[in-house]
Amino acid sequence: MFISEQNNNKEIENLLLPAEQLDCAVAFVGHGAEQYFKNKKSARLICNLTTGSTNPDTIQELQKMGVALKNCSNLHAKVYLTPNTMIVSSSNLSANGLGLEEKEIKGWRECGVRIEDSNEIRKAQEWFNGLWNESEDITEEMIEAAKIEWKKRRIARPRTDLNHNFVDLVLDKSIELKNREIYFAVTFEYYSDEVDKKVNELKHESDLIAVYEDWDDLPENAYLIDIFVGPRGGIQFHGIYKTPQNKKLLPITLESGEKENLFVCYEVDGIDDYIVSLYDIRSRLKEYLRVAIAEYCPNREAAFFSVDDFMRFID
Structure with missing residues:
Protein backbone atom coordinates (compact mmCIF):
# COMPACT_ATOMS: atom_id res chain seq x y z
CA MET A 1 0.00 0.00 0.00
CA PHE A 2 1.36 3.39 -0.99
CA ILE A 3 1.48 5.93 1.85
CA SER A 4 1.08 9.55 0.84
CA GLU A 5 2.81 12.45 2.52
CA GLN A 6 -0.40 13.29 4.43
CA ASN A 7 -0.39 9.89 6.16
CA ASN A 8 3.27 8.89 6.13
CA ASN A 9 4.33 9.83 9.66
CA LYS A 10 1.06 8.65 11.19
CA GLU A 11 1.37 5.24 9.53
CA ILE A 12 4.89 4.81 10.89
CA GLU A 13 3.73 5.83 14.35
CA ASN A 14 0.79 3.41 14.21
CA LEU A 15 3.17 0.60 13.29
CA LEU A 16 5.86 1.28 15.86
CA LEU A 17 3.99 2.22 19.02
CA PRO A 18 2.01 -1.02 19.61
CA ALA A 19 4.68 -3.39 18.25
CA GLU A 20 6.23 -5.77 20.80
CA GLN A 21 9.09 -6.71 18.49
CA LEU A 22 10.77 -4.07 16.37
CA ASP A 23 13.71 -3.94 13.97
CA CYS A 24 14.57 -0.60 12.39
CA ALA A 25 17.29 0.31 9.91
CA VAL A 26 16.96 4.09 9.87
CA ALA A 27 19.81 6.33 8.81
CA PHE A 28 19.14 9.38 10.97
CA VAL A 29 17.61 9.44 14.44
CA GLY A 30 16.66 12.50 16.46
CA HIS A 31 14.87 13.76 19.54
CA GLY A 32 11.50 12.08 20.00
CA ALA A 33 12.52 8.67 18.66
CA GLU A 34 12.63 7.30 22.20
CA GLN A 35 8.83 7.07 22.39
CA TYR A 36 8.72 4.38 19.70
CA PHE A 37 10.97 1.94 21.58
CA LYS A 38 9.24 1.86 24.97
CA ASN A 39 7.84 -1.40 26.37
CA LYS A 40 9.20 -3.71 23.66
CA LYS A 41 10.03 -7.37 24.17
CA SER A 42 12.87 -6.85 21.73
CA ALA A 43 14.04 -3.82 19.81
CA ARG A 44 17.01 -3.40 17.49
CA LEU A 45 18.06 -0.24 15.71
CA ILE A 46 20.74 0.28 13.08
CA CYS A 47 21.50 3.94 12.43
CA ASN A 48 24.14 6.13 10.82
CA LEU A 49 25.80 7.81 13.78
CA THR A 50 29.03 9.04 12.24
CA THR A 51 27.89 11.60 9.66
CA GLY A 52 26.60 14.18 12.14
CA SER A 53 22.90 13.82 11.30
CA THR A 54 21.90 11.52 14.18
CA ASN A 55 21.41 13.06 17.61
CA PRO A 56 23.92 11.30 19.92
CA ASP A 57 21.95 12.31 23.04
CA THR A 58 19.00 10.32 21.70
CA ILE A 59 21.24 7.31 21.07
CA GLN A 60 22.41 7.48 24.69
CA GLU A 61 18.80 7.56 25.88
CA LEU A 62 17.98 4.52 23.75
CA GLN A 63 20.97 2.69 25.23
CA LYS A 64 19.65 3.40 28.73
CA MET A 65 16.28 1.97 27.65
CA GLY A 66 17.94 -1.29 26.65
CA VAL A 67 17.51 -0.94 22.89
CA ALA A 68 20.11 -2.95 20.95
CA LEU A 69 22.00 -0.46 18.78
CA LYS A 70 24.51 -0.64 15.94
CA ASN A 71 26.12 1.83 13.57
CA CYS A 72 26.39 1.54 9.80
CA SER A 73 28.31 4.54 8.50
CA ASN A 74 26.96 4.31 4.93
CA LEU A 75 23.34 3.56 5.82
CA HIS A 76 20.73 5.71 4.12
CA ALA A 77 17.73 3.33 4.23
CA LYS A 78 14.58 3.82 6.31
CA VAL A 79 13.06 0.40 6.98
CA TYR A 80 10.65 -0.28 9.84
CA LEU A 81 10.04 -3.99 10.53
CA THR A 82 7.63 -5.90 12.77
CA PRO A 83 6.88 -9.64 12.49
CA ASN A 84 3.81 -9.05 10.32
CA THR A 85 4.25 -5.64 8.70
CA MET A 86 6.95 -3.36 7.39
CA ILE A 87 7.13 0.18 6.11
CA VAL A 88 9.79 1.38 3.73
CA SER A 89 9.77 5.16 3.78
CA SER A 90 11.72 8.31 3.02
CA SER A 91 11.19 9.42 6.65
CA ASN A 92 13.86 9.22 9.32
CA LEU A 93 13.08 8.98 13.04
CA SER A 94 12.54 12.67 13.87
CA ALA A 95 15.69 13.81 12.05
CA ASN A 96 17.03 14.09 8.53
CA GLY A 97 20.27 14.61 6.69
CA LEU A 98 20.08 18.37 7.19
CA GLY A 99 20.36 18.02 10.95
CA LEU A 100 16.74 19.09 11.46
CA GLU A 101 14.48 17.60 14.11
CA GLU A 102 11.20 18.12 15.98
CA LYS A 103 9.10 20.90 14.40
CA GLU A 104 11.92 21.80 12.01
CA ILE A 105 11.14 18.84 9.75
CA LYS A 106 7.57 20.01 9.09
CA GLY A 107 7.02 20.87 5.48
CA TRP A 108 9.39 18.21 4.12
CA ARG A 109 7.46 15.99 1.72
CA GLU A 110 7.76 12.31 2.59
CA CYS A 111 6.09 9.11 1.40
CA GLY A 112 6.39 5.36 1.89
CA VAL A 113 5.05 1.89 1.25
CA ARG A 114 3.35 -0.40 3.77
CA ILE A 115 3.86 -4.12 3.09
CA GLU A 116 2.14 -7.07 4.76
CA ASP A 117 3.16 -9.83 2.34
CA SER A 118 4.89 -12.51 4.46
CA ASN A 119 7.36 -13.43 1.72
CA GLU A 120 8.49 -9.81 1.32
CA ILE A 121 8.76 -9.38 5.10
CA ARG A 122 10.92 -12.53 5.27
CA LYS A 123 13.27 -11.11 2.62
CA ALA A 124 13.48 -7.81 4.47
CA GLN A 125 14.19 -9.60 7.75
CA GLU A 126 17.03 -11.55 6.12
CA TRP A 127 18.42 -8.28 4.77
CA PHE A 128 18.18 -6.65 8.19
CA ASN A 129 19.88 -9.59 9.94
CA GLY A 130 22.73 -9.49 7.44
CA LEU A 131 23.16 -5.75 7.91
CA TRP A 132 23.04 -6.19 11.67
CA ASN A 133 25.90 -8.70 11.55
CA GLU A 134 27.97 -6.37 9.34
CA SER A 135 27.37 -3.28 11.46
CA GLU A 136 29.48 -2.17 14.44
CA ASP A 137 28.60 -1.80 18.10
CA ILE A 138 28.21 1.79 19.27
CA THR A 139 30.89 2.73 21.80
CA GLU A 140 31.19 5.70 24.13
CA GLU A 141 34.07 7.01 22.00
CA MET A 142 31.84 6.96 18.91
CA ILE A 143 29.13 8.88 20.76
CA GLU A 144 31.58 11.57 21.91
CA ALA A 145 32.88 11.99 18.36
CA ALA A 146 29.28 12.11 17.09
CA LYS A 147 28.47 14.92 19.53
CA ILE A 148 31.10 17.10 17.85
CA GLU A 149 29.75 16.37 14.36
CA TRP A 150 26.14 16.81 15.49
CA LYS A 151 26.91 20.22 16.93
CA LYS A 152 28.54 21.32 13.67
CA ARG A 153 25.53 20.14 11.67
CA ARG A 154 23.04 21.81 13.98
CA ILE A 155 24.86 25.14 13.87
CA ALA A 156 25.02 25.08 10.06
CA ARG A 157 21.48 23.79 9.46
CA PRO A 158 19.26 25.82 7.13
CA ARG A 159 16.64 28.22 8.43
CA THR A 160 13.15 26.76 8.76
CA ASP A 161 11.31 29.72 10.32
CA LEU A 162 10.54 32.44 7.77
CA ASN A 163 10.37 35.09 10.49
CA HIS A 164 13.70 36.90 10.44
CA ASN A 165 13.13 39.17 13.45
Missing part, protein backbone atom coordinates in the same frame (compact mmCIF):
# COMPACT_ATOMS: atom_id res chain seq x y z
CA PHE A 166 15.51 37.95 16.14
CA VAL A 167 13.56 39.21 19.16
CA ASP A 168 10.28 37.83 17.79
CA LEU A 169 11.92 34.41 17.47
CA VAL A 170 13.24 34.63 21.04
CA LEU A 171 9.84 35.60 22.45
CA ASP A 172 8.21 32.78 20.46
CA LYS A 173 10.86 30.40 21.86
CA SER A 174 11.38 29.30 18.27
CA ILE A 175 13.25 26.06 17.66
CA GLU A 176 14.93 28.02 14.88
CA LEU A 177 17.33 29.42 17.51
CA LYS A 178 18.00 26.08 19.23
CA ASN A 179 21.71 25.13 19.17
CA ARG A 180 22.70 28.31 17.34
CA GLU A 181 26.01 29.84 18.46
CA ILE A 182 24.44 33.01 19.87
CA TYR A 183 25.12 34.05 23.47
CA PHE A 184 24.53 36.82 25.99
CA ALA A 185 27.85 37.81 27.60
CA VAL A 186 27.36 39.54 30.97
CA THR A 187 30.08 41.57 32.73
CA PHE A 188 30.09 43.70 35.89
CA GLU A 189 33.43 45.51 35.74
CA TYR A 190 35.13 47.81 33.25
CA TYR A 191 38.59 47.15 31.90
CA SER A 192 41.56 47.68 34.17
CA ASP A 193 43.73 50.68 33.18
CA GLU A 194 46.39 48.44 31.65
CA VAL A 195 43.83 46.58 29.56
CA ASP A 196 42.15 49.83 28.52
CA LYS A 197 45.50 51.08 27.24
CA LYS A 198 46.05 47.84 25.31
CA VAL A 199 42.58 48.01 23.78
CA ASN A 200 43.23 51.55 22.55
CA GLU A 201 46.46 50.31 20.94
CA LEU A 202 44.57 47.51 19.22
CA LYS A 203 41.98 49.93 17.90
CA HIS A 204 44.70 51.59 15.84
CA GLU A 205 44.61 48.34 13.83
CA SER A 206 40.81 48.23 13.62
CA ASP A 207 38.02 50.18 15.28
CA LEU A 208 36.01 46.96 15.33
CA ILE A 209 38.30 45.07 17.70
CA ALA A 210 36.98 44.38 21.20
CA VAL A 211 38.35 42.20 23.98
CA TYR A 212 37.16 40.29 27.02
CA GLU A 213 39.58 40.36 29.93
CA ASP A 214 40.77 37.03 31.38
CA TRP A 215 37.82 35.07 29.94
CA ASP A 216 39.44 32.22 28.02
CA ASP A 217 36.42 29.91 27.85
CA LEU A 218 34.26 32.07 25.61
CA PRO A 219 33.03 30.05 22.60
CA GLU A 220 34.71 30.23 19.22
CA ASN A 221 32.93 31.36 16.03
CA ALA A 222 29.99 32.69 18.05
CA TYR A 223 27.93 35.85 18.37
CA LEU A 224 28.04 37.63 21.73
CA ILE A 225 25.36 40.13 22.73
CA ASP A 226 27.34 42.22 25.22
CA ILE A 227 25.62 43.24 28.47
CA PHE A 228 27.14 45.34 31.25
CA VAL A 229 25.43 45.43 34.65
CA GLY A 230 26.25 48.46 36.80
CA PRO A 231 26.69 48.54 40.60
CA ARG A 232 23.02 49.45 41.09
CA GLY A 233 21.76 46.77 38.70
CA GLY A 234 21.31 48.96 35.64
CA ILE A 235 21.65 47.04 32.37
CA GLN A 236 23.57 48.47 29.42
CA PHE A 237 23.90 46.90 25.99
CA HIS A 238 27.31 47.65 24.50
CA GLY A 239 27.17 45.89 21.15
CA ILE A 240 27.19 42.63 19.25
CA TYR A 241 30.53 40.88 18.79
CA LYS A 242 31.75 37.89 16.80
CA THR A 243 34.48 35.63 18.13
CA PRO A 244 37.05 34.20 15.70
CA GLN A 245 36.72 30.68 14.36
CA ASN A 246 40.08 29.96 15.98
CA LYS A 247 40.38 31.43 19.45
CA LYS A 248 42.66 34.48 19.59
CA LEU A 249 44.16 35.09 23.04
CA LEU A 250 46.49 38.03 23.62
CA PRO A 251 48.70 37.67 26.73
CA ILE A 252 49.21 40.74 28.92
CA THR A 253 51.12 41.38 32.16
CA LEU A 254 49.51 43.80 34.60
CA GLU A 255 51.48 46.27 36.73
CA SER A 256 50.93 43.94 39.67
CA GLY A 257 52.84 41.24 37.79
CA GLU A 258 49.69 39.18 37.28
CA LYS A 259 49.34 37.64 33.83
CA GLU A 260 46.06 37.55 31.94
CA ASN A 261 44.77 36.75 28.48
CA LEU A 262 42.65 39.09 26.40
CA PHE A 263 40.07 37.27 24.30
CA VAL A 264 39.98 39.20 21.04
CA CYS A 265 36.73 39.51 19.08
CA TYR A 266 35.20 41.89 16.56
CA GLU A 267 32.21 44.20 16.60
CA VAL A 268 29.53 43.33 14.01
CA ASP A 269 26.31 44.95 12.84
CA GLY A 270 24.03 41.94 13.22
CA ILE A 271 23.62 38.19 13.70
CA ASP A 272 23.65 36.19 10.46
CA ASP A 273 20.61 37.26 8.44
CA TYR A 274 18.34 37.98 11.41
CA ILE A 275 16.80 41.41 11.83
CA VAL A 276 18.23 42.53 15.17
CA SER A 277 18.86 45.78 17.01
CA LEU A 278 20.12 46.51 20.49
CA TYR A 279 17.16 48.84 21.03
CA ASP A 280 14.77 45.98 20.25
CA ILE A 281 16.61 43.66 22.64
CA ARG A 282 16.70 46.29 25.38
CA SER A 283 13.05 47.27 25.12
CA ARG A 284 11.56 43.79 24.77
CA LEU A 285 13.93 41.37 26.50
CA LYS A 286 15.34 43.45 29.36
CA GLU A 287 13.08 42.16 32.14
CA TYR A 288 13.59 38.54 31.10
CA LEU A 289 17.33 39.17 31.06
CA ARG A 290 17.19 40.44 34.66
CA VAL A 291 15.83 37.06 35.73
CA ALA A 292 18.41 35.14 33.67
CA ILE A 293 21.28 37.26 34.99
CA ALA A 294 20.14 36.68 38.58
CA GLU A 295 20.38 32.92 37.99
CA TYR A 296 23.58 32.78 35.95
CA CYS A 297 25.44 35.52 37.86
CA PRO A 298 24.28 35.22 41.50
CA ASN A 299 27.52 36.70 42.86
CA ARG A 300 27.95 39.35 40.18
CA GLU A 301 30.49 37.21 38.38
CA ALA A 302 30.82 37.42 34.60
CA ALA A 303 28.99 34.70 32.72
CA PHE A 304 27.72 33.84 29.27
CA PHE A 305 24.63 31.82 28.38
CA SER A 306 23.15 30.80 25.06
CA VAL A 307 19.98 32.27 23.60
CA ASP A 308 18.71 28.69 23.57
CA ASP A 309 19.11 28.52 27.38
CA PHE A 310 17.76 32.05 27.84
CA MET A 311 14.46 31.19 26.13
CA ARG A 312 13.39 29.06 29.09
CA PHE A 313 12.96 32.29 31.05
CA ILE A 314 10.30 33.53 28.58
CA ASP A 315 6.92 33.04 30.26
Whole structure:
Protein backbone atom coordinates (compact mmCIF):
# COMPACT_ATOMS: atom_id res chain seq x y z
CA MET A 1 0.00 0.00 0.00
CA PHE A 2 1.36 3.39 -0.99
CA ILE A 3 1.48 5.93 1.85
CA SER A 4 1.08 9.55 0.84
CA GLU A 5 2.81 12.45 2.52
CA GLN A 6 -0.40 13.29 4.43
CA ASN A 7 -0.39 9.89 6.16
CA ASN A 8 3.27 8.89 6.13
CA ASN A 9 4.33 9.83 9.66
CA LYS A 10 1.06 8.65 11.19
CA GLU A 11 1.37 5.24 9.53
CA ILE A 12 4.89 4.81 10.89
CA GLU A 13 3.73 5.83 14.35
CA ASN A 14 0.79 3.41 14.21
CA LEU A 15 3.17 0.60 13.29
CA LEU A 16 5.86 1.28 15.86
CA LEU A 17 3.99 2.22 19.02
CA PRO A 18 2.01 -1.02 19.61
CA ALA A 19 4.68 -3.39 18.25
CA GLU A 20 6.23 -5.77 20.80
CA GLN A 21 9.09 -6.71 18.49
CA LEU A 22 10.77 -4.07 16.37
CA ASP A 23 13.71 -3.94 13.97
CA CYS A 24 14.57 -0.60 12.39
CA ALA A 25 17.29 0.31 9.91
CA VAL A 26 16.96 4.09 9.87
CA ALA A 27 19.81 6.33 8.81
CA PHE A 28 19.14 9.38 10.97
CA VAL A 29 17.61 9.44 14.44
CA GLY A 30 16.66 12.50 16.46
CA HIS A 31 14.87 13.76 19.54
CA GLY A 32 11.50 12.08 20.00
CA ALA A 33 12.52 8.67 18.66
CA GLU A 34 12.63 7.30 22.20
CA GLN A 35 8.83 7.07 22.39
CA TYR A 36 8.72 4.38 19.70
CA PHE A 37 10.97 1.94 21.58
CA LYS A 38 9.24 1.86 24.97
CA ASN A 39 7.84 -1.40 26.37
CA LYS A 40 9.20 -3.71 23.66
CA LYS A 41 10.03 -7.37 24.17
CA SER A 42 12.87 -6.85 21.73
CA ALA A 43 14.04 -3.82 19.81
CA ARG A 44 17.01 -3.40 17.49
CA LEU A 45 18.06 -0.24 15.71
CA ILE A 46 20.74 0.28 13.08
CA CYS A 47 21.50 3.94 12.43
CA ASN A 48 24.14 6.13 10.82
CA LEU A 49 25.80 7.81 13.78
CA THR A 50 29.03 9.04 12.24
CA THR A 51 27.89 11.60 9.66
CA GLY A 52 26.60 14.18 12.14
CA SER A 53 22.90 13.82 11.30
CA THR A 54 21.90 11.52 14.18
CA ASN A 55 21.41 13.06 17.61
CA PRO A 56 23.92 11.30 19.92
CA ASP A 57 21.95 12.31 23.04
CA THR A 58 19.00 10.32 21.70
CA ILE A 59 21.24 7.31 21.07
CA GLN A 60 22.41 7.48 24.69
CA GLU A 61 18.80 7.56 25.88
CA LEU A 62 17.98 4.52 23.75
CA GLN A 63 20.97 2.69 25.23
CA LYS A 64 19.65 3.40 28.73
CA MET A 65 16.28 1.97 27.65
CA GLY A 66 17.94 -1.29 26.65
CA VAL A 67 17.51 -0.94 22.89
CA ALA A 68 20.11 -2.95 20.95
CA LEU A 69 22.00 -0.46 18.78
CA LYS A 70 24.51 -0.64 15.94
CA ASN A 71 26.12 1.83 13.57
CA CYS A 72 26.39 1.54 9.80
CA SER A 73 28.31 4.54 8.50
CA ASN A 74 26.96 4.31 4.93
CA LEU A 75 23.34 3.56 5.82
CA HIS A 76 20.73 5.71 4.12
CA ALA A 77 17.73 3.33 4.23
CA LYS A 78 14.58 3.82 6.31
CA VAL A 79 13.06 0.40 6.98
CA TYR A 80 10.65 -0.28 9.84
CA LEU A 81 10.04 -3.99 10.53
CA THR A 82 7.63 -5.90 12.77
CA PRO A 83 6.88 -9.64 12.49
CA ASN A 84 3.81 -9.05 10.32
CA THR A 85 4.25 -5.64 8.70
CA MET A 86 6.95 -3.36 7.39
CA ILE A 87 7.13 0.18 6.11
CA VAL A 88 9.79 1.38 3.73
CA SER A 89 9.77 5.16 3.78
CA SER A 90 11.72 8.31 3.02
CA SER A 91 11.19 9.42 6.65
CA ASN A 92 13.86 9.22 9.32
CA LEU A 93 13.08 8.98 13.04
CA SER A 94 12.54 12.67 13.87
CA ALA A 95 15.69 13.81 12.05
CA ASN A 96 17.03 14.09 8.53
CA GLY A 97 20.27 14.61 6.69
CA LEU A 98 20.08 18.37 7.19
CA GLY A 99 20.36 18.02 10.95
CA LEU A 100 16.74 19.09 11.46
CA GLU A 101 14.48 17.60 14.11
CA GLU A 102 11.20 18.12 15.98
CA LYS A 103 9.10 20.90 14.40
CA GLU A 104 11.92 21.80 12.01
CA ILE A 105 11.14 18.84 9.75
CA LYS A 106 7.57 20.01 9.09
CA GLY A 107 7.02 20.87 5.48
CA TRP A 108 9.39 18.21 4.12
CA ARG A 109 7.46 15.99 1.72
CA GLU A 110 7.76 12.31 2.59
CA CYS A 111 6.09 9.11 1.40
CA GLY A 112 6.39 5.36 1.89
CA VAL A 113 5.05 1.89 1.25
CA ARG A 114 3.35 -0.40 3.77
CA ILE A 115 3.86 -4.12 3.09
CA GLU A 116 2.14 -7.07 4.76
CA ASP A 117 3.16 -9.83 2.34
CA SER A 118 4.89 -12.51 4.46
CA ASN A 119 7.36 -13.43 1.72
CA GLU A 120 8.49 -9.81 1.32
CA ILE A 121 8.76 -9.38 5.10
CA ARG A 122 10.92 -12.53 5.27
CA LYS A 123 13.27 -11.11 2.62
CA ALA A 124 13.48 -7.81 4.47
CA GLN A 125 14.19 -9.60 7.75
CA GLU A 126 17.03 -11.55 6.12
CA TRP A 127 18.42 -8.28 4.77
CA PHE A 128 18.18 -6.65 8.19
CA ASN A 129 19.88 -9.59 9.94
CA GLY A 130 22.73 -9.49 7.44
CA LEU A 131 23.16 -5.75 7.91
CA TRP A 132 23.04 -6.19 11.67
CA ASN A 133 25.90 -8.70 11.55
CA GLU A 134 27.97 -6.37 9.34
CA SER A 135 27.37 -3.28 11.46
CA GLU A 136 29.48 -2.17 14.44
CA ASP A 137 28.60 -1.80 18.10
CA ILE A 138 28.21 1.79 19.27
CA THR A 139 30.89 2.73 21.80
CA GLU A 140 31.19 5.70 24.13
CA GLU A 141 34.07 7.01 22.00
CA MET A 142 31.84 6.96 18.91
CA ILE A 143 29.13 8.88 20.76
CA GLU A 144 31.58 11.57 21.91
CA ALA A 145 32.88 11.99 18.36
CA ALA A 146 29.28 12.11 17.09
CA LYS A 147 28.47 14.92 19.53
CA ILE A 148 31.10 17.10 17.85
CA GLU A 149 29.75 16.37 14.36
CA TRP A 150 26.14 16.81 15.49
CA LYS A 151 26.91 20.22 16.93
CA LYS A 152 28.54 21.32 13.67
CA ARG A 153 25.53 20.14 11.67
CA ARG A 154 23.04 21.81 13.98
CA ILE A 155 24.86 25.14 13.87
CA ALA A 156 25.02 25.08 10.06
CA ARG A 157 21.48 23.79 9.46
CA PRO A 158 19.26 25.82 7.13
CA ARG A 159 16.64 28.22 8.43
CA THR A 160 13.15 26.76 8.76
CA ASP A 161 11.31 29.72 10.32
CA LEU A 162 10.54 32.44 7.77
CA ASN A 163 10.37 35.09 10.49
CA HIS A 164 13.70 36.90 10.44
CA ASN A 165 13.13 39.17 13.45
CA PHE A 166 15.51 37.95 16.14
CA VAL A 167 13.56 39.21 19.16
CA ASP A 168 10.28 37.83 17.79
CA LEU A 169 11.92 34.41 17.47
CA VAL A 170 13.24 34.63 21.04
CA LEU A 171 9.84 35.60 22.45
CA ASP A 172 8.21 32.78 20.46
CA LYS A 173 10.86 30.40 21.86
CA SER A 174 11.38 29.30 18.27
CA ILE A 175 13.25 26.06 17.66
CA GLU A 176 14.93 28.02 14.88
CA LEU A 177 17.33 29.42 17.51
CA LYS A 178 18.00 26.08 19.23
CA ASN A 179 21.71 25.13 19.17
CA ARG A 180 22.70 28.31 17.34
CA GLU A 181 26.01 29.84 18.46
CA ILE A 182 24.44 33.01 19.87
CA TYR A 183 25.12 34.05 23.47
CA PHE A 184 24.53 36.82 25.99
CA ALA A 185 27.85 37.81 27.60
CA VAL A 186 27.36 39.54 30.97
CA THR A 187 30.08 41.57 32.73
CA PHE A 188 30.09 43.70 35.89
CA GLU A 189 33.43 45.51 35.74
CA TYR A 190 35.13 47.81 33.25
CA TYR A 191 38.59 47.15 31.90
CA SER A 192 41.56 47.68 34.17
CA ASP A 193 43.73 50.68 33.18
CA GLU A 194 46.39 48.44 31.65
CA VAL A 195 43.83 46.58 29.56
CA ASP A 196 42.15 49.83 28.52
CA LYS A 197 45.50 51.08 27.24
CA LYS A 198 46.05 47.84 25.31
CA VAL A 199 42.58 48.01 23.78
CA ASN A 200 43.23 51.55 22.55
CA GLU A 201 46.46 50.31 20.94
CA LEU A 202 44.57 47.51 19.22
CA LYS A 203 41.98 49.93 17.90
CA HIS A 204 44.70 51.59 15.84
CA GLU A 205 44.61 48.34 13.83
CA SER A 206 40.81 48.23 13.62
CA ASP A 207 38.02 50.18 15.28
CA LEU A 208 36.01 46.96 15.33
CA ILE A 209 38.30 45.07 17.70
CA ALA A 210 36.98 44.38 21.20
CA VAL A 211 38.35 42.20 23.98
CA TYR A 212 37.16 40.29 27.02
CA GLU A 213 39.58 40.36 29.93
CA ASP A 214 40.77 37.03 31.38
CA TRP A 215 37.82 35.07 29.94
CA ASP A 216 39.44 32.22 28.02
CA ASP A 217 36.42 29.91 27.85
CA LEU A 218 34.26 32.07 25.61
CA PRO A 219 33.03 30.05 22.60
CA GLU A 220 34.71 30.23 19.22
CA ASN A 221 32.93 31.36 16.03
CA ALA A 222 29.99 32.69 18.05
CA TYR A 223 27.93 35.85 18.37
CA LEU A 224 28.04 37.63 21.73
CA ILE A 225 25.36 40.13 22.73
CA ASP A 226 27.34 42.22 25.22
CA ILE A 227 25.62 43.24 28.47
CA PHE A 228 27.14 45.34 31.25
CA VAL A 229 25.43 45.43 34.65
CA GLY A 230 26.25 48.46 36.80
CA PRO A 231 26.69 48.54 40.60
CA ARG A 232 23.02 49.45 41.09
CA GLY A 233 21.76 46.77 38.70
CA GLY A 234 21.31 48.96 35.64
CA ILE A 235 21.65 47.04 32.37
CA GLN A 236 23.57 48.47 29.42
CA PHE A 237 23.90 46.90 25.99
CA HIS A 238 27.31 47.65 24.50
CA GLY A 239 27.17 45.89 21.15
CA ILE A 240 27.19 42.63 19.25
CA TYR A 241 30.53 40.88 18.79
CA LYS A 242 31.75 37.89 16.80
CA THR A 243 34.48 35.63 18.13
CA PRO A 244 37.05 34.20 15.70
CA GLN A 245 36.72 30.68 14.36
CA ASN A 246 40.08 29.96 15.98
CA LYS A 247 40.38 31.43 19.45
CA LYS A 248 42.66 34.48 19.59
CA LEU A 249 44.16 35.09 23.04
CA LEU A 250 46.49 38.03 23.62
CA PRO A 251 48.70 37.67 26.73
CA ILE A 252 49.21 40.74 28.92
CA THR A 253 51.12 41.38 32.16
CA LEU A 254 49.51 43.80 34.60
CA GLU A 255 51.48 46.27 36.73
CA SER A 256 50.93 43.94 39.67
CA GLY A 257 52.84 41.24 37.79
CA GLU A 258 49.69 39.18 37.28
CA LYS A 259 49.34 37.64 33.83
CA GLU A 260 46.06 37.55 31.94
CA ASN A 261 44.77 36.75 28.48
CA LEU A 262 42.65 39.09 26.40
CA PHE A 263 40.07 37.27 24.30
CA VAL A 264 39.98 39.20 21.04
CA CYS A 265 36.73 39.51 19.08
CA TYR A 266 35.20 41.89 16.56
CA GLU A 267 32.21 44.20 16.60
CA VAL A 268 29.53 43.33 14.01
CA ASP A 269 26.31 44.95 12.84
CA GLY A 270 24.03 41.94 13.22
CA ILE A 271 23.62 38.19 13.70
CA ASP A 272 23.65 36.19 10.46
CA ASP A 273 20.61 37.26 8.44
CA TYR A 274 18.34 37.98 11.41
CA ILE A 275 16.80 41.41 11.83
CA VAL A 276 18.23 42.53 15.17
CA SER A 277 18.86 45.78 17.01
CA LEU A 278 20.12 46.51 20.49
CA TYR A 279 17.16 48.84 21.03
CA ASP A 280 14.77 45.98 20.25
CA ILE A 281 16.61 43.66 22.64
CA ARG A 282 16.70 46.29 25.38
CA SER A 283 13.05 47.27 25.12
CA ARG A 284 11.56 43.79 24.77
CA LEU A 285 13.93 41.37 26.50
CA LYS A 286 15.34 43.45 29.36
CA GLU A 287 13.08 42.16 32.14
CA TYR A 288 13.59 38.54 31.10
CA LEU A 289 17.33 39.17 31.06
CA ARG A 290 17.19 40.44 34.66
CA VAL A 291 15.83 37.06 35.73
CA ALA A 292 18.41 35.14 33.67
CA ILE A 293 21.28 37.26 34.99
CA ALA A 294 20.14 36.68 38.58
CA GLU A 295 20.38 32.92 37.99
CA TYR A 296 23.58 32.78 35.95
CA CYS A 297 25.44 35.52 37.86
CA PRO A 298 24.28 35.22 41.50
CA ASN A 299 27.52 36.70 42.86
CA ARG A 300 27.95 39.35 40.18
CA GLU A 301 30.49 37.21 38.38
CA ALA A 302 30.82 37.42 34.60
CA ALA A 303 28.99 34.70 32.72
CA PHE A 304 27.72 33.84 29.27
CA PHE A 305 24.63 31.82 28.38
CA SER A 306 23.15 30.80 25.06
CA VAL A 307 19.98 32.27 23.60
CA ASP A 308 18.71 28.69 23.57
CA ASP A 309 19.11 28.52 27.38
CA PHE A 310 17.76 32.05 27.84
CA MET A 311 14.46 31.19 26.13
CA ARG A 312 13.39 29.06 29.09
CA PHE A 313 12.96 32.29 31.05
CA ILE A 314 10.30 33.53 28.58
CA ASP A 315 6.92 33.04 30.26
